[in-house]
Amino acid sequence: MFAIPLAWLQLKREKVRLLVALAGIGFAVILMFIQFGFQDALFDSAVSLHRNIEGDIFLISxxxxxxxxxxxxxxxxxxxxxxxxxxxxxxxxxxxxxxxxxxxxxxxxxxxxxxxxxxxxxxxxxxxxxxxxxxxxxxxxxxxxxxxxxxxxxxxxxxxxxxxxxxxxxxxxxxxxxxxxxxxxxxxxxxxxxxxxxxxxxxxxxxxxxxxxxxxxxxxxxxxxxxxxxxxxxxxxxxVRVLSKEGFVEFERSYWASSTAIGFIFTLGAAIGFVVGTVIVYQILYTDVSDHLAEYATLKAMGYRNLYLLSVVFQEAFILAIMGYIPGLLFSTGLYNLTRNATSLPIYMTTQRSLMVFCLTVIMCMMSGAIAVRRVQDADPADIF
Known part of the structure; x- marks a missing residue:
């Protein structure tokens, strides 16, 4: 399966198309990072006072x-x-x-x-x-x-x-x-x-x-x-209401998460970025599959099974996910620093968030590949030739 890097060779053959795909994925990655970053900064800043108070139990009205x-x-x-x-x-x-x-x-x-x-x-x-x-x-x-x-x-x-x-x-x-x-x-x-x-x-x-x-x-x-x-x-x-320190923090956090529109807006923005990225990757993969449909049909005629051909498309999707994620991560880190200096909000690139967005990027590209791969399954040598 990996003796000949067919997926990479197909992607790099159309360099302009590859760059457009990476730009689209990078944009989706940046959008997800920005939305999740602002959402976490909102929650972290909202409870900063609560967490820094030295107390075990709190009373509020x-x-x-x-x-x-x-x-x-x-x-x-x-x-x-x-x-x-x-x-x-x-x-x-x-x-x-x-x-x-x-x-x-x-x-x-x-x-x-x-x-x-x-x-x-x-x-x-x-x-x-x-x-x-x-x-x-x-x-x-x-x-x-x-x-x-x-x-x-x-x-x-x-x-x-x-x-x-x-x-x-x-x-x-x-x-x-x-x-x-x-x-x-x-x-x-x-x-x-x-x-x-x-x-x-x-x-x-x-x-x-x-x-x-x-x-x-x-x-x-x-x-x-x-x-x-x-x-x-x-x-x-x-x-009076009696709260533990964790309850006091959750009291504030739940207000911003559920009683205001801010939390919903950030979640919606991240979801839009995911959908946009899925559509972009699907269009790139579908076009690539369509352009090489004759080659896929030839491989089928030579005896290659659908599983191999499907693996090629999924390899392309994974390569796009990796190559689009890295510049998106670097650019988002710079935007975090710029935002933190401009607004004094505690927005930082965390390992947990970077892994979460990476997983979403891979899922986004794999979903696009799963939709585009139907074109390969329909490739019939008798119809092509």
Whole structure:
């Protein structure tokens, strides 16, 4: 079967046709990579805050739907959990969107403000190493991974310049930097103390928070503590919802996957790329088979079985899949880097995604070959000659 590379010889004979086929497959590969990449970047960025909070169990309002639409619940419910066996400490977390004024061009943009007690930090030191500045009045930490529309805050701070601006009409000072990253819901982030947060959001009622972060004692059984918290906090009233960290992440992820059109759009785009590639490869293979129909009929007359002739077409499909996938992978990697630098979204080329798109490319080409191969089966030497 492989003594004579018939499939490769047929493909390279028409070099223009081969280049057109590879361009079409490469386009389909790039389209699938882009759609899957943006979809994963959407989910990863949406849950970046959730994953980086150091907590074992989380409390939220049952009316909350996502990070961009959080509802408040009474703070006393969080402190009530301290009476549950296995709970070591709790931290109130405040979230809100405020209007940030770019200090260089004076344009405004919405930014996510994260407030918590400086004495009870919720992030590890890889995210933010120094919380001392936010103890000062009207002082915030700026996310250096925010979109550039907020201004060159990181560069100005690194140059040891005093950065002051307006935040929802209140004058604030940037006291430090951290790195969390933008998301589809928030283009930028700020960290400040709970006291500063309540100053910024004067309309917020005292004693109302957005998320309750609970840490467990070393060795405590999380599932058992989770059940005890549910029994203690949810039986009497329905004003709080108890979630594990995985449940808290899934709470956000499911919103973007099922409650918005974004997840569907990206999946549809990848499906369109698959269909487009299938059609292109089918047209190339069908044309190639039709052009060499006499040769296939001659091989049949010489005694070659349909299985051999079918294998030639499938070899052509596999060769096209490999040759079209490699440039598509390289070009998509460059587009990922360009997109990440332009949008600050966490879009990277992963092994899992590259293998998935490769498998889809092979399936796409094999499906096209399976459709085109019927032309070879119909080749009858008596009809041809």
């Amino acid at each position: 049952p009316q909350s739907t996502a990070l961009i639409a959080m509802e408040q619940f009474p703070q006393r419910r969080l402190y009530q959990s301290l009476g549950v066996s296995g709970v070591e400490s709790v931290s109130p977390l405040y979230l809100g969107f405020a209007t940030w004024r770019n200090p260089t061009n004076r344009k405004t943009r919405q930014i996510l403000v994260i407030g918590f007690e400086p004495d009870n930090p919720i992030f590890n030191q890889t995210i933010v190493s120094n919380l001392a500045p936010i103890r000062l009045p009207d002082t915030v930490l700026f996310d250096r991974a925010s979109r550039e529309e907020f201004g060159p805050i990181g560069e100005l701070f690194d140059q040891q310049k005093v950065v002051t601006t307006e935040l929802s009409g209140r004058r604030v000072t940037v006291g430090g930097l951290f790195k969390l990253g933008a998301s589809f819901g928030a283009d930028g982030n700020l960290i400040t103390s709970d006291i500063n947060f309540l100053r910024l959001f004067g309309q917020r009622k005292i004693g109302q928070l957005d998320v309750g972060v609970i840490r467990l004692q070393p060795g405590a059984d999380r599932e058992q503590v989770l059940k005890r918290l549910e029994a203690t906090l949810q039986e009497s009233t329905k004003d």
